[in-house]
Amino acid sequence: MVDHDNYDLKIMAELQRDGLLSLEALAERVGLSKTPCWRRVSRLRESGAIGSTVALLDPTALGLETIVFVHVKVEKHDSDLFKRVDRALRELPEVMEAYLMMGDADYVLRVAVPNVAEFERFMTDKLHRIAGIKETKSSPALRQVKYTTELPLRPRVSEERPRRRRP
Numbered sequence: 192m193v194d195h196d197n198y199d200l201k202i203m204a205e206l207q208r209d210g211l212l213s214l215e216a217l218a219e220r221v222g223l224s225k226t227p228c229w230r231r232v233s234r235l236r237e238s239g240a241i242g243s244t245v246a247l248l249d250p251t252a253l254g255l256e257t258i259v260f261v262h263v264k265v266e267k268h269d270s271d272l273f274k275r276v277d278r279a280l281r282e283l284p285e286v287m288e289a290y291l292m293m294g295d296a297d298y299v300l301r302v303a304v305p306n307v308a309e310f311e312r313f314m315t316d317k318l319h320r321i322a323g324i325k326e327t328k329s330s331p332a333l334r335q336v337k338y339t340t341e342l343p344l345r346p347r348v349s350e351e352r353p354r355r356r357r358p
Contacts, residue, residue: 195235197346198221198223199231199240200344200345201220202228202231202232202235203342203344204341204344205217205220205221206241206244207340207341207342207344210244211244214228214229217232247340250303255303255304256305257303257304257307257309257310257331258302258303258331258335259301259302259329259331259332260299260330260331260332261299261300261302261327261328262296262299262328262329262330263276263296263297263299263318263327264296264297265298265323265324265325266323266324266325267323268297275322276298276321276323276324277289277291279321280298280300280321283313283317285302285304285313285317286301286302287301287302287303288300288301289301296328307331310329314329
């Protein structure tokens with residue numbers, strides 16, 4: 192893990208909010224001149240801390256009004272099986288997120304589809320055809336309460352002011 196100072200954290204926080212900020216606006220917001228700001232952004236990109244800049248689309252505006260969380264169990268816990276399921280899940284465009292889990296489910300998926308009929312088609316024509324999947328349980332979302340792509344960035348502990356001990 193790379194340690195990031197407060198300027199790095201400010202840069203990343205601003206770019207999480209608006210990835211199209213000009214270098215001039217970004218530098219002004221974080222309190223740096225353009226060249227040091229550009230160097231830091233370049234270093235953050237090279238280190239992988241900033242992975243990519245994307246446009247976030249509104250699923251509802253695109254007709255993807257049904258979000259369903261799917262809990263998946265596999266037939267056996269075998270590394271080759273997990274690799275095959277991982278690969279298959281990555282190829283399904285309806286699967287927005289997929290996590291290998293501990294606990295009752297082996298995977299939890301976030302699936303975006305236009306409606307319940309399309310979800311049924313997704314389940315029967317795609318998900319249930321993946322070899323090794325034993326069982327699924329689905330939970331449709333009623334409404335989105337919170338959604339963010341912004342990670343919670345915090346300063347390093349070493350940069351916090353040490354507390355003075357009382358004698």
